[in-house]
Amino acid sequence: MVINSLRVKRNSLFAKLLLGFIVIIVISFIFNVLSFKFFTVSIHDEVVLYNKLNMSNTVSKYEEHFQLMGEVATNFYNNTNVTALSRDKTNFFAMNDLAVEFTTLVMNYKNLGLDNLFLYNGRHSFLVDKSGLMKEDEMFAKQYISAKYDTAFWAKQFDEDFYMRIYPAADFTRQTLHGLIEPVGKLFPVIVKSKLQKHYYIAALLDAEALYEKYHLSVSDLFYIADAGGTLYYSSNAQGQTVTPQSLAASGNYYMKNDNYYFYAQGEKTGFTYVNVVPNQNIAAKKSRLSAILILLLAVSLALSLIISVLLSIRIKSPIQKIIESMYKMNPNIQLGSKINEFNAIVDNMRTIIASNRSIHKDLQNKNTLLKKYGYWNKVKSIPIGSRDVQSLIDTSKPYFFVMFHLHFTRRFHELITEEQKKSHILEFIQLNIQLAFPQSETVQSEKDLIFSIVFAGADASGTLRGVLDKMKRVFDMDSEYYYVTIAFKPAPYSPSGFTAAYDEGREMIRRRRLNGETQIVSNFAGPHQDFHLTPSEDKEFAVRLAAANEADIMTMIGRMMNRLRANGTAEQYRQLAREIVSKTLLALVLQNINAGALQEELSPYEQIKEFVSEEQYDDFFRSLIGYAATLMNDKRMEKDSIIDFALTYMEQHYGDDIGPDAVAEKLNLSSGYMCKYIKNKTGKTFGDFLDDIRIMKAKEILESTDCKIHEVALHVGYQNANSFTRMFRRLTGITPGEYRREKRIDVASNIQ
Incomplete structure (x- = not known):
């Protein structure tokens, strides 16, 4: 008996699950031990590789930046203002324009470390920088003072033979109007010359600290740049630090010296050597810290795995026992108390089987309803219905009334209610009211703001249907703060084959809506809607008056157009007028190179137009738009030249x-x-x-x-x-x-x- 009992327990679900979990834990433990051993060996290499990649990225950014500055300076040798100054040093127009160009470049490249850009004319002994014309002494003895780069240094560059040369960064100061000396910063002088122009050159001053902050990538703050001869060009350390080219050539991309790692790389364009110094204790500490974390995580995961295995085995075994007992007793009211989806699904299926007849009937009914709506949607859209099952559900033998609802939601509605809520609530309201009066009807949402109802009834039901629509209108009007509806209803029934024609006529009737913020019922169809457009003479007159920034004349002209719409104009025609005014206004601003971005900071004019329900709103909108455009035109005209x-x-x-x-x-x-x-x-x-x-x-x-x-x-x-x-x-x-x-x-x- 004892042997049989042990055999039963050994073959139980609990024992099998627990044994399986333990085997998985052992395999996982062995794998983690091997992974840890491998990781401890390779972590050093990964840290070194990380620093190499950082060094490579830093060098690439610096080299691209120096090359970009060279290209920017070189472009000025073809500049018309520079050419004009080379021929006539008194051409003040050229000087002013060149100073403006320098100012624009400095502002555009300020975040890239460009502090100044200037032209130095040695023949006539003058400079032009972002502040304008300047003498040599004013520039190098007051604005950019440096013991290393004095006036003689800059003048000497005319005798040197090179295309582009970058000089070591040095501290520059400037003299204020009160005679005080204030720092400018540590700057790289960059000079670009042309063999065709011997008497002037273009120079740039780059902020070395800004470049360091932007391009330096390392866990250490010790970074410096040197040339091929070992001359220090920049150091993030105030005392500076040098490195000999011979020591860099001794190994690949880094070497270790005095408990420091020296990661370095050479720039292809400049030939500079870039060096990051990382203390060895940083790498060792990181390695030790990660190793300790891995050991702790391994121990914790092993303990948790064992505990979770026991708990899961118990939780899986208990629901299965209850399910088996319920199957024996055929009891559908089983209470598992389990959160496992699969177990709950089994119990749900058991209950479904017991109540299968009622559930199957309900599912088929829902399916047919959806297929019927799908079929009518295809009919109004003239989409062929390939399924015979769908064709059998829709009725194409009886006349019907066609009602279309166009929903327009106000901004207030969008602020309070979600998209899904607004779709479902109004659709359900329309469907319920139509079906209560006409059970043989179908209501379908064809687009996000369009709903249509097909009402099968005789011609004498027109008055009843109109009464239902009037009742719905009163309900919609109570919520006019949030939305309004345009209801297209033709009192005469349509023939069974006219689904598409009914849909198209409904769309056209929707466009005949009058301008107000209430729900409207449109019952007349008199052919396609007439679009509103400006006449050629109005188009030309508007463009001329807007170009002249004549606000009063433009508003008079717009008033005449609105007078044409006041008697019989539709809401759609008002929107068309507004869209044309907006588009022509924006086009006029663009042609004048005027930035009209402020018009669309919060809500674009085209979006605003959709919200208007009165002439007063359109009039206020036009006055604001034209007034703003006229102001921009006048401001543009007032620019001094x-x-x-x-x-x-x-x-x-x-x-x-x-x-x-x-x-x-x-x-x-x-x-x-x-x-x-x-x-x-x-x-x-x-x-x-x-x-x-x-x-x-x-x-x-x-x-x-x-x-x-x-x-x-x-x-x-x-x-x-x-x-x-x-x-x-x-x-x-x-x-x-x-x-x-x-x-x-x-x-x-x-x-x-």
């Missing part, structure tokens, strides 16, 4: 004379070709464009304030031919001078009333 300012001022004073580019260029001591090209490049408009704009602007003032005849106005603003004046006026404003005068007088009369 000596050549352009003089030319515009001259045209303002002599617009009535027969003037041309030659007369203005002569005043500026420039060629007319250069001046015209300069104005075109800077503003995007020609000399003639500016002159015509000024003349037409002056003509508008005369037309508004006097009764002068058209040919008299033309002569006054510089046009000898009245026909030429009229053509130009129409091209820039979209209307003739006479039409402009009449419109202005009508506006004045309406304001008086």
Whole structure:
């Protein structure tokens, strides 16, 4: 009996599970011991490899940076301003433009350590840097003072023969306006020369500490750079540290000396040697720390494995025993008290088998409902239905009413309710109300904001269906703060074959929604919706007035367009008008090289338009948009430029004379070709464009304030031919001078009333 009892226990599920777990633990323990032994041997190599990779990355970044600075400086040898200064040292326009370019580069590369960039002209003894024109003594005896790099050093570089040379970093100071000396930083002088230009060169000053902070990768802070001869170029240690090239050549990428590891690499472009010094105790301590952690983890994992094995064996055995007992007793109300999904699934399946008839019937019913909705969705979308099972579920033999619901959610709704909630709640509400009145109906969500219902009923049910929709509208209106609905309902039933036509007509009826924030029922279909677009003359007039930043005229023009929509315009047409105004405004700003990013910081104009439900909102939006754009246009126009300012001022004073580019260029001591090209490049408009704009602007003032005849106005603003004046006026404003005068007088009369 004792032997049989032991045999039974040995063959029990608990014993088998526990034995299996122990075998797995033993195998895992052996594997971990071998892995630990291997890891302790290779950890040193991994730490060394890690430092090698860090060294390689540091060298690569430094070399790329020095090469980039060389390319930046070299590009200036082809710069038109540098060429102009090489020929004429008094060309102050070129100096100013070059200083602006240097300032821009320094700002763009500030995070890359570029402190300054300058041109040194040895023939005429002057420099141009980011602050402008500067004398040699001012630059090297006040702004960048260094015992190592004095004025004589920089002048001597004209006699040296090289393309690009990087000099060791040195501490620079500057003298303030009060005579005090303040530090500038430790800087690398970088000089780039050209064999074709002997009398000037381009130089850069790089912040050595900034480069160190950006590119140095190591667990140690001791880093230095030396050239092939052992000259120290930079050291992160204040006392400095040198290394001989012979010691670096003794081994591969590192060597050990005085309990320190020296990791080094040589740059391909500069030939510099970059060295990281890592104390040996850092590597040894890391190795010991990791070894201790591994031993502790191995011991803890072994103990936990044994405890978990016993507990799991017990927890697996107990539910199985209960399941077996339940099977014997055919008791579906078994309570396992287990969190194991598989055991719970077995119990659930047992209960399912007992109640199979009711469950199978319910599943088939749900499946058929889903397939039926899928079938109707395919019918309205004109998608062929390949499954005969689906075809048998949908009814294509009876007439029906088609109702479409378009949902529009306000920003308030999005802030309070999730996407899934808004879809399910409204869909369920619509489906419930339709089915209560018409059990033979199907409601399907075809898109995220579109729901349609197919209602099978006779033609006399139109009034009942309309009553249901009116009731739903009253409910929707109570939540108008959060959403509103457009309901498309054609009172006449559709033929059985017209599913796609019904869907398309519903979409068109949705577009006929009027402009307000309430739920609407649209019942008429009078053909496709008419889109709203600006006429060619309106398009041209809008562009001209926006280019002139004439806010008042633009708003008057937009007011006329909105008047066209006020009687019969739909919400969609208002949105189309707004989208066209936005797109043309943004295009005008882009053509003027104006950054309009602030328009889209919070919500883009196109997204804002979707929220509008009244003319007041559109009017406020247009005023804000046009006002902002006009401000940007005026700010752009107010940017100072000596050549352009003089030319515009001259045209303002002599617009009535027969003037041309030659007369203005002569005043500026420039060629007319250069001046015209300069104005075109800077503003995007020609000399003639500016002159015509000024003349037409002056003509508008005369037309508004006097009764002068058209040919008299033309002569006054510089046009000898009245026909030429009229053509130009129409091209820039979209209307003739006479039409402009009449419109202005009508506006004045309406304001008086």
